[in-house]
Amino acid sequence: MFVALRTRNYRLWASGQIVSLVGTWMQRVAQDWLVLTLSNGNALAVGIVMALQFGPTLFLSVWGGVLADRYDKRRILIATQVSMALCALVLGLLDVGGLVALWHVYLIAFLLGCASAIDAPARQSFTIEMVGKESLPNAIALNSMTFNTARIIGPAISGVLITLIGTGWVFLLNVGTFTGVLIALLMMNARELFTAPQAERGKGQVREGFRYVWGRTDLRVLMVAVFMVSTFGLNFPISLAVLARNTFERGADAYGLLSTTLAVGTLAGATIAAKRKTPPRLRTFLGAAAAFGAFEILVGLMPTYVLVAIMLVPTGALTLTFTTAAMNILQMSVPSEMRGRVMGIYMLCFLGGTPLGSPVLGWLADVLDPRAPLVIGGAISLVSGIGAALYLMRHQRVRLKVRRPDAGRYLPVVELHNVLEPHPVVVCDATEQAVEASRDPRS
Structure with missing residues (x-):
C-alpha cells in the first residue's frame, strides 16, 4: 500500500505536499467565503473567481506541458510554488489591512491561475521521475491520499479560523505552508531521480501533442469525458458554499464541514486505489464517471444538511476513482518524451472548462435554486459516462x-x-x- 514511500525523494515530496496542501485548502475555503462576503452572497461572483483562477489553463497548461518536456521539472516546480506563495501573501495583506475589494480577489485569482497552469503538468509528470514506472500507480494513489487528507484538514481548520480571526490571516498562514514543499524539492537527490529524456526544442510541439492524443481512440474518449465531468460535475466549490449559506443559512464552518465530508470520501477512495495491485482500466474510469453523476444528483436532492453531508462521502470516493483512473491510464500508456504535453492537455480538459461551467452554474444557482448546479452537473456527468461507453462499444474493433x-x-x-x-x-x-x-x- 505504501511501496512508493520506499523512495527517499518521494518521501520528501509527500511530506512537503501534505503541509502545503493543507494551506491550499485553507485558502480555497477562505477565498470562496471572502467573495461571498464582498458580494453579499452572490453565487455568480464565486463562479467568476473560479473562471478567472482556472481560465489560464486554457492557454497555458499545454505550454506548461511543453516546458515540462523540455526542462528540469523540479526547477519549474520551485518557481511556480514561490509565485503562488506571493499571491497568497498579497491577498492576505490586503485583507488584513482592510483594503481588499472584489476586483483584488479577481486579479489575484487570475495570477494564481497562471502559476497553477504551469505547475500542474510539471507536477503530474514529475511523479514518475521520483518513483519509476513500476511504482507509479501506487504513487498516484498516495498523491491522492495526501491531497485528500489535506482536503479533510484544511477546510475544517479554515472554517474555524475564519470565524475566529477572519479570512485575511488564513491567507497569511497559507504563505508559511509553502515552505514545506519548497524544502522538500531543495533536499531531493537529483541523481536518484528517474529522469526522462528531455524533448528537443522545435516548432509544432503543441500541435504534435494534440495530434498524438486525437490519434488514439482511448485517449480521445477519455479527454472528452474528463472535460464534461470536470466542467459541469466537479462544481463543489460553488455548490457547497452556496448551499451552506443560502439554502441551509449556515456559516463558514458549515461550508468547511461539507468540504471535509467530501474529502473523507475521496480519501477512502484513495486508500482503496493504493491497495490496488493492477492499474485501473478504461472501463473503471467510465463506470466511475457515470456512478459519480448519479450520486451527485442524489446529493442535490437531499432535503437536509446532514443528509447532504452523508451523501458526499460516496460521491467523493467516486470522484477519486474517476480522477486516479484517468491519471494512471495517461501516464502508463504514453511515451516519456510526450508525457508532459499529454498531461498538459489533460489539465486543459480537467480545468479548462471551469471558466465556462462556473459562471453558468453560479447563474443557475441564483435564478433557479442553489441545488441546481449539483442536479444538472450530475445529470451531465451521468450522460457523459454512459455516452462514452456506448461510443467505444460501437466503434472499437x-x-x-x-x-x-x-x-x-x-x-x-x-x-x-x-x-x-x-x-x-x-x-x-x-x-x-x-x-x-x-x-x-x-x-
Missing part, C-alpha cells in the same frame, strides 16, 4: 491474429489487436518451458 512460432517456441503466439490498446495484448505465449510443464499430468 477486435481481431484475432496468430503469429507463427519464433525460434525456441513450439506453439504459435495468439494476440488480440484492439484499437483501444497501443500495443497487441499477448494472451498465449507457449514457450519451451510451458510445453515441458504441460507434460506433467498434474498440470
Whole structure:
C-alpha cells in the first residue's frame, strides 16, 4: 500500500505536499467565503473567481506541458510554488489591512491561475521521475491520499479560523505552508531521480501533442469525458458554499464541514486505489464517471444538511476513482518524451472548462435554486459516462491474429489487436518451458 514511500525523494515530496496542501485548502475555503462576503452572497461572483483562477489553463497548461518536456521539472516546480506563495501573501495583506475589494480577489485569482497552469503538468509528470514506472500507480494513489487528507484538514481548520480571526490571516498562514514543499524539492537527490529524456526544442510541439492524443481512440474518449465531468460535475466549490449559506443559512464552518465530508470520501477512495495491485482500466474510469453523476444528483436532492453531508462521502470516493483512473491510464500508456504535453492537455480538459461551467452554474444557482448546479452537473456527468461507453462499444474493433512460432517456441503466439490498446495484448505465449510443464499430468 505504501511501496512508493520506499523512495527517499518521494518521501520528501509527500511530506512537503501534505503541509502545503493543507494551506491550499485553507485558502480555497477562505477565498470562496471572502467573495461571498464582498458580494453579499452572490453565487455568480464565486463562479467568476473560479473562471478567472482556472481560465489560464486554457492557454497555458499545454505550454506548461511543453516546458515540462523540455526542462528540469523540479526547477519549474520551485518557481511556480514561490509565485503562488506571493499571491497568497498579497491577498492576505490586503485583507488584513482592510483594503481588499472584489476586483483584488479577481486579479489575484487570475495570477494564481497562471502559476497553477504551469505547475500542474510539471507536477503530474514529475511523479514518475521520483518513483519509476513500476511504482507509479501506487504513487498516484498516495498523491491522492495526501491531497485528500489535506482536503479533510484544511477546510475544517479554515472554517474555524475564519470565524475566529477572519479570512485575511488564513491567507497569511497559507504563505508559511509553502515552505514545506519548497524544502522538500531543495533536499531531493537529483541523481536518484528517474529522469526522462528531455524533448528537443522545435516548432509544432503543441500541435504534435494534440495530434498524438486525437490519434488514439482511448485517449480521445477519455479527454472528452474528463472535460464534461470536470466542467459541469466537479462544481463543489460553488455548490457547497452556496448551499451552506443560502439554502441551509449556515456559516463558514458549515461550508468547511461539507468540504471535509467530501474529502473523507475521496480519501477512502484513495486508500482503496493504493491497495490496488493492477492499474485501473478504461472501463473503471467510465463506470466511475457515470456512478459519480448519479450520486451527485442524489446529493442535490437531499432535503437536509446532514443528509447532504452523508451523501458526499460516496460521491467523493467516486470522484477519486474517476480522477486516479484517468491519471494512471495517461501516464502508463504514453511515451516519456510526450508525457508532459499529454498531461498538459489533460489539465486543459480537467480545468479548462471551469471558466465556462462556473459562471453558468453560479447563474443557475441564483435564478433557479442553489441545488441546481449539483442536479444538472450530475445529470451531465451521468450522460457523459454512459455516452462514452456506448461510443467505444460501437466503434472499437477486435481481431484475432496468430503469429507463427519464433525460434525456441513450439506453439504459435495468439494476440488480440484492439484499437483501444497501443500495443497487441499477448494472451498465449507457449514457450519451451510451458510445453515441458504441460507434460506433467498434474498440470
